[in-house]
């Protein structure tokens with residue numbers, strides 16, 4: 001296990017606040033979700049060159065893109081540990097698309113964690129990035145192993161290449177944002193962005 005807390009760069013700054021305010025203080029006595037999700041799992045990592053913190057999230061994903069388990073390892077500050085604890089707990093039983101929405105809602109996470117997290121939004125962002133990377137790893141793998149008739153492009157919303165092509169042709173779409181608006185492709189983890197861009201270029205005759 002890589003967890004090293006509270007020996008972190010912000011220890012002096014946050015030690016007192018953690019025992020006095022916010023969910024962060026509550027999380028430490030009973031830290032949840034530390035470790036590795038059962039195999040096969042999908043891993044995302046993030047790191048900060050500013051403070052040297054490193055976060056790692058592993059996800060086990062079941063049928064219908066539902067996250068069965070989420071675990072983390074971390075070397076970093078107490079706010080980062082608390083953010084990872086909250087995020088990994090929140091995303092269980094959610095679809096990957098729902099989990100993306102939770103991971104990107106930094107304000108809500110910071111509110112749940114308390115004042116110390118609001119002051120350290122870069123730590124919350126680091127936790128979010130690790131989770132999003134893990135979701136993208138899953139999406140890439142699911143796309144690669146897809147054996148349906150139509151090529152799968154957007155794993156988060158189950159959108160095929162054929163659907164995207166026909167939306168572009170029928171509605172004269174020119175941007176990824178327009179494709180997302182019409183069929184949801186790209187509205188989750190965004191790992192399909194480059195593929196949607198390729199389809200846009202191909203259909204619109206820019207190749």
Ligand code: FES
Pocket residue numbers: 139153154155156157185186187188189190191192193
């Ligand atoms: S694969 Fe996640 S948004 Fe398309």
